[in-house]
Amino acid sequence: MTEDAQLRRTLTLGPLILYGLGVIVGAGIYVAIGAVIDRAGTAAPLSFLAAGLVAAASGLCYAELAGRFPEAAGAAAYVRHGFGSDRLALLTGLALAAAIVVAAASIASGAVQYLGLLLPLPAWLLIVLGVVLFTVVAAVGVRESAYLAAGIGALEVLGLLAATISGFASAPTVDLAGMVPADRAGWSGVTAGAFIALFAFIGFESLANMGEEVRDPHRTLPRGIIGAIGASLVLYLAVSVAAVAGGREPASLAALFGGLGASVFAVVGALAVANGVLVQIMVLARLFFGVARRHQLPAILAQVHPRTRTPVAATVLAGGLVLAMAVFLPFERLLTLANVITLLIFALVDIALWRVQRASPAEPGRFAVPHWLPLVAAALALALVAAELIA
Numbered sequence: 001m002t003e004d005a006q007l008r009r010t011l012t013l014g015p016l017i018l019y020g021l022g023v024i025v026g027a028g029i030y031v032a033i034g035a036v037i038d039r040a041g042t043a044a045p046l047s048f049l050a051a052g053l054v055a056a057a058s059g060l061c062y063a064e065l066a067g068r069f070p071e072a073a074g075a076a077a078y079v080r081h082g083f084g085s086d087r088l089a090l091l092t093g094l095a096l097a098a099a100i101v102v103a104a105a106s107i108a109s110g111a112v113q114y115l116g117l118l119l120p121l122p123a124w125l126l127i128v129l130g131v132v133l134f135t136v137v138a139a140v141g142v143r144e145s146a147y148l149a150a151g152i153g154a155l156e157v158l159g160l161l162a163a164t165i166s167g168f169a170s171a172p173t174v175d176l177a178g179m180v181p182a183d184r185a186g187w188s189g190v191t192a193g194a195f196i197a198l199f200a201f202i203g204f205e206s207l208a209n210m211g212e213e214v215r216d217p218h219r220t221l222p223r224g225i226i227g228a229i230g231a232s233l234v235l236y237l238a239v240s241v242a243a244v245a246g247g248r249e250p251a252s253l254a255a256l257f258g259g260l261g262a263s264v265f266a267v268v269g270a271l272a273v274a275n276g277v278l279v280q281i282m283v284l285a286r287l288f289f290g291v292a293r294r295h296q297l298p299a300i301l302a303q304v305h306p307r308t309r310t311p312v313a314a315t316v317l318a319g320g321l322v323l324a325m326a327v328f329l330p331f332e333r334l335l336t337l338a339n340v341i342t343l344l345i346f347a348l349v350d351i352a353l354w355r356v357q358r359a360s361p362a363e364p365g366r367f368a369v370p371h372w373l374p375l376v377a378a379a380l381a382l383a384l385v386a387a388e389l390i391a
Contacts, residue, residue, distance in 0.1 A: 020228025028200030040193030047193030057377035070217035073290025082352025104280035105325030135319030167242030
């Protein structure tokens with residue numbers, strides 16, 4: 001291995017958007033939709049819409065920052081550029097790493113719920129096999145990892161489309177008016193559901209961590225982030241409307257199927273949830289790589305394998321942390337914590353962009369958001385956290 005070697009630029013816009021969908025579409029919608037419906041009832045589509053708008057606002061800020069600073073450290077690098085503080089950047093990186101580990105461990109644990117129906121093995125063994133497998137895949141190469149994630153992501157999308165069609169087909173009516181709350185309590189449920197629904201959008205920010213492995217990152221990264229968020233929002237609205245069509249409140253997407261269809265969907269759900277483990281390990285490894293290259297973590301994490309051109313040591317550490325957490329921490333208890341940490345990071349990154357814009361206007365021809373948007377995005381993220389904590 002060689003220290004401070006360059007990552008390989010192989011990703012173009014198409015694979016990047018598919019990879020982004022693979023990151024975003026997964027455990028969030030497949031596992032958390034029941035919790036969203038439990039809070040918001042038949043108004044769940046409005047919760048997904050609200051969460052999508054919050055994610056889109058911060059996503060646009062990430063898009064500009066990714067174009068300005070295409071670095072593997074992602075949010076940590078943006079905070080350093082925005083605030084000029086290595087210490088705050090390090091704290092951001094550690095918070096982001098904690099959020100990713102918590103989310104990935106929860107996803108790994110959630111995957112067992114599907115895999116246990118297909119493979120009669122102990123839960124702990126399924127977790128070990130899954131995490132080890134995806135750690136190896138992530139260490140093989142970014143192209144192979146991204147294409148595998150994109151392939152499973154395509155299957156996830158097909159699964160959601162099938163759930164949408166099945167939901168509409170089995171609904172006696174589609175009462176769109178009934179999905180709009182009639183009182184204050186109903187709108188409070190929408191807000192509470194939006195906080196949970198945000199988990200279904202988490203992942204778009206990880207595209208920024210691929211900045212050193214994307215061709216023409218100044219143009220490709222912003223388009224990839226925006227494209228992935230937009231496509232996932234449309235998909236979530238469709239499937240959530242189908243799920244509650246006719247006044248139903250199913251506990252999961254599997255409830256939209258029956259018989260053999262439910263078993264087939266369980267396979268898709270297992271792959272969807274497990275895919276989240278792969279992409280989160282990739283993101284976490286590149287976070288460790290970027291921070292270590294700034295001499296804020298052990299130098300071995302900044303080494304790149306001469307053949308695979310991937311940060312193998314950082315990938316192994318990421319997989320090990322996820323595995324250790326996944327054995328003990330259930331998805332449901334950690335979802336709220338993961339969302340709070342992530343929203344606080346979003347707000348910090350949004351404010352960092354606002355400071356960067358004041359200090360240095362965007363170059364002509366580069367993607368840039370209006371000067372007011374970063375502050376609005378930060379306010380939305382903080383408001384969602386405050387609403388959850390008050391509730």
